[in-house]
C-alpha cells in the first residue's frame with residue numbers, strides 16, 4: 177500500500193511507501209500529525225496533514241505478482257496440468273487484501 181498527496185506547487189501526485197494500515201499508526205510512527213515531504217518533481221517541501229493523505233493500492237506490485245504467478249502457472253502446467261492455474265488465488269487474494277487495507281486507511285481519520 178502507498179500513500180499519495182498532491183504537491184502544492186506543481187500539483188503532481190507524489191507517493192509515500194508505508195507499512196502503516198491506518199492513520200493512527202502513521203501518527204505514532206511520525207510522532208506528529210503532519211508529514212514533511214519533498215516533491216520528487218519540483219523539489220519543493222510539502223507540509224501535509226495526515227488526514228489529507230490518500231491510501232491507494234500499489235498497482236505495480238499487483239501487476240508484478242500477477243506476472244510471476246502467470247509464469248509459475250505456465251511452468252507448473254507441464255507437470256500438473258490445468259490445476260496449476262489454481263495458484264492464481266494468491267495474487268487475487270493479495271489484491272483484495274491491499275484494497276481492503278487502503279479503504280480502511282481512508283475511512284479512519286485522526287482528530
Ligand SMILES: [Zn+2]
Pocket residue numbers: 183184185186187188215216217218219220
Ligand atoms: Zn512539486
